[in-house]
Amino acid sequence: MLQGSYFIESTTFNLAHWMFAFSYLVVSYRIELSICDLPEETFGYRLSFFNFTFCLLNVAIPALYWLYYSKDEYKLVSIFNDVD
Numbered sequence: 001m002l003q004g005s006y007f008i009e010s011t012t013f014n015l016a017h018w019m020f021a022f023s024y025l026v027v028s029y030r031i032e033l034s035i036c037d038l039p040e041e042t043f044g045y046r047l048s049f050f051n052f053t054f055c056l057l058n059v060a061i062p063a064l065y066w067l068y069y070s071k072d073e074y075k076l077v078s079i080f081n082d083v084d
Contacts, residue, residue, distance in 0.1 A: 007062050007063065007065075007066040010062040010065075011058065011059050011062045011063075014058040014059075014061075014062065015055060015058050015059070018054050018055065018058050022050075022051055022054070025047070025050075026047060029047065
């Protein structure tokens with residue numbers, strides 16, 4: 001239960017930080033597009049792919065940590081039960 005809440009906390013924290021950084025990245029690209037008089041679609045696919053990839057990583061890394069930790073926790077419980 002605690003590991004589940006830690007997973008949710010770390011995932012939402014990581015995603016919030018990524019969205020904050022991504023908004024500044026988008027603003028910098030739009031400034032560059034307006035200075036160079038390029039169409040808005042120039043970086044649209046790249047930004048979407050970049051955003052999707054990092055959102056997936058921000059969820060996958062805490063999920064893998066949670067799975068690894070819960071697996072070790074079950075091993076420890078079985079070891080303690082064998083000792084008793």
